[in-house]
Amino acid sequence: MGAIRYTPAPSSDTSSKDSDDRTEWDEEQNVGLYSNTVKPMKAIMGEQSWATQALQRFSYYGRRHDLRRVLVLLIVIASVLMVLFQVSHREIYNSAPSKETEHEAEPAAPPLGQCTTWPVGTNANETSTYKFRQVARNSTLQSFAPRGGWKKPAGISIKALIFYGRRRTVDFLDCYLMQNLVDNGGYLDEVWFMIHTDNQDDLAYLDHLVSQRERYRIVNPGECQGSSYGCIWDPVTEDDTIYIKIDDDIVFIHPDTIPQLVHTRIKEPYPYAVSANLVNSPLTGYKHYESGAIHPFRPDPYSSPRHRASETWRSSEKQEFPQSQLPDYLDGNVSSVTKDVLATEVDGTPPYEGHPWLLLEGSKSGKDSSQSPLLQTPMGINRLRLERDGDAEMYGAAWRSWMIASQQHYSLLQNLEDDAMWRYHFGSAIEGYPRSGPETLADEVALKHLERLDPHRLGPGSEQLLDTDYVRYNLNFVALWGHDIRAALPIAEDDEQDITVTIPKRLQRPFIIDTRAVIAHLGFNPQQDGVRQTDLLDRYRAFANEMICTPGDRKRPFDERCPGF
Numbered sequence: 345m346g347a348i349r350y351t352p353a354p355s356s357d358t359s360s361k362d363s364d365d366r367t368e369w370d371e372e373q374n375v376g377l378y379s380n381t382v383k384p385m386k387a388i389m390g391e392q393s394w395a396t397q398a399l400q401r402f403s404y405y406g407r408r409h410d411l412r413r414v415l416v417l418l419i420v421i422a423s424v425l426m427v428l429f430q431v432s433h434r435e436i437y438n439s440a441p442s443k444e445t446e447h448e449a450e451p452a453a454p455p456l457g458q459c460t461t462w463p464v465g466t467n468a469n470e471t472s473t474y475k476f477r478q479v480a481r482n483s484t485l486q487s488f489a490p491r492g493g494w495k496k497p498a499g500i501s502i503k504a505l506i507f508y509g510r511r512r513t514v515d516f517l518d519c520y521l522m523q524n525l526v527d528n529g530g531y532l533d534e535v536w537f538m539i540h541t542d543n544q545d546d547l548a549y550l551d552h553l554v555s556q557r558e559r560y561r562i563v564n565p566g567e568c569q570g571s572s573y574g575c576i577w578d579p580v581t582e583d584d585t586i587y588i589k590i591d592d593d594i595v596f597i598h599p600d601t602i603p604q605l606v607h608t609r610i611k612e613p614y615p616y617a618v619s620a621n622l623v624n625s626p627l628t629g630y631k632h633y634e635s636g637a638i639h640p641f642r643p644d645p646y647s648s649p650r651h652r653a654s655e656t657w658r659s660s661e662k663q664e665f666p667q668s669q670l671p672d673y674l675d676g677n678v679s680s681v682t683k684d685v686l687a688t689e690v691d692g693t694p695p696y697e698g699h700p701w702l703l704l705e706g707s708k709s710g711k712d713s714s715q716s717p718l719l720q721t722p723m724g725i726n727r728l729r730l731e732r733d734g735d736a737e738m739y740g741a742a743w744r745s746w747m748i749a750s751q752q753h754y755s756l757l758q759n760l761e762d763d764a765m766w767r768y769h770f771g772s773a774i775e776g777y778p779r780s781g782p783e784t785l786a787d788e789v790a791l792k793h794l795e796r797l798d799p800h801r802l803g804p805g806s807e808q809l810l811d812t813d814y815v816r817y818n819l820n821f822v823a824l825w826g827h828d829i830r831a832a833l834p835i836a837e838d839d840e841q842d843i844t845v846t847i848p849k850r851l852q853r854p855f856i857i858d859t860r861a862v863i864a865h866l867g868f869n870p871q872q873d874g875v876r877q878t879d880l881l882d883r884y885r886a887f888a889n890e891m892i893c894t895p896g897d898r899k900r901p902f903d904e905r906c907p908g909f
Contacts, residue, residue, distance in 0.1 A: 502586050508592050563579055617822050639755045643750070659703050678728045678729070812856065816841060
């Protein structure tokens with residue numbers, strides 16, 4: 345299929361005029377000014393007729409009002425020129441090429457609304473001279489690749505579908521996508537950006553990015569652009585193709601993830617779709633809690649930064665959360681989990697913009713043995729509600745709470761620092777799936793690929809799975825066959841419900857999670873405002889720069905430094 349280039353339409357937005365706060369002229373001062381010039385003229389010219397005097401008075405008032413108009417006009421012109429200068433200066437700066445990279449000039453940076461905790465200075469001019477932190481690139485991520493490494497299956501096209509609307513996270517998601525391209529030893533033949541925004545700045549950024557990447561494509565889904573997600577699937581129907589749908593706010597992809605999903609998709613033809621193991625999902629989040637992947641992180645207890653700006657992703661480079669700052673009501677009993685406690689500990693207010701989360705003091709060494717440190721954190725407090733309020737309340741809070749989302753993200757960074765990604769692999773091999781599903785063309789096609797590529801079922805994939813049992817799961821990162829999508833069209837507007845529950849249930853083909861395919865999803869809509877007031881985006885960018893991005897393609901912050909750093 346030929347990719348459809350998207351040409352942004354002219355914006356229909358109209359700019360509002362700036363209000364004018366100019367003060368009125370002081371009439372008495374003006375009269376005094378002109379009277380000082382008129383009196384000497386009388387003395388020189390002598391007494392005049394009433395007609396001459398009236399003409400002079402008329403001329404005097406005309407000159408006075410004309411001068412006022414001229415001065416007002418000059419002020420307006422000066423104000424407009426000043427605004428135009430500032431706008432053009434900012435655009436010139438934002439589009440200037442970085443001294444650290446060889447890229448072309450990029451589109452203007454997005455409007456502020458997020459700040460950075462990196463040392464980029466307090467004004468825009470300092471960002472262009474930002475120096476990346478020098479880190480020895482001798483670290484490697486724990487991998488569970490088969491002996492001999494991952495090898496892309498022959499005869500199958502693999503394409504990533506980025507449901508695109510936000511450039512801020514796609515900025516360093518780009519590093520993960522590049523790492524997974526076939527040109528770089530990965531599995532992705534192409535990356536399709538499925539447009540789902542009308543924002544002209546986001547579209548301009550994407551157009552610039554795609555122009556630099558040979559295997560990137562822009563696809564305009566038509567009517568559902570910026571609205572529902574149903575028809576965005578319409579072009580995704582090619583035979584012998586595995587599509588991997590990826591949200592644009594995915595902030596971490598383990599190098600094993602895409603190969604693992606592909607091999608599981610091939611090895612298990614019966615399930616309808618295979619999802620990655622999501623960090624920040626209500627269902628898998630509490631599976632991670634039970635498997636030991638969640639750590640006792642809490643937001644900084646102070647109301648302003650107590651550390652300098654720095655480029656880092658490791659929690660060991662920050663202070664710990666002092667035991668003395670723990671509230672007294674955190675006693676580990678469900679009776680203490682009142683509405684006020686939940687409002688503070690699960691749905692609380694961020695302490696300040698750009699704040700970190702800190703590991704509870706003594707939790708790594710086991711010094712605090714009085715109770716589980718996790719019961720003094722948002723996820724632990726929320727889980728205490730399970731027996732009293734039921735799983736619906738617990739999972740509902742996990743979906744909307746920015747604090748529960750943040751604890752999962754900081755725990756992932758801790759597990760990466762500990763080189764312990766195995767903590768997320770809670771699933772197991774599932775026996776009993778039919779060799780093929782109901783007698784449909786889709787199943788027969790998938791089965792033929794399995795017989796050709798792995799006839800003895802000895803290859804990688806499907807080692808540790810979780811069957812969701814037709815319970816709704818998040819559709820942030822999932823692998824599907826093109827012929828399966830085509831057979832199910834049209835996809836409902838709520839594509840998540842359709843693909844994870846409705847279609848699998850109708851076909852009696854389960855939706856499964858491969859727990860070895862770990863990714864991180866930044867946040868659901870109710871979480872986003874709170875998550876963006878942490879330093880998580882800065883930390884994930886620092887991790888990508890050190891571990892994923894090539895040295896010539898590392899990413900600078902979009903923003904000015906947060907207050908107080």
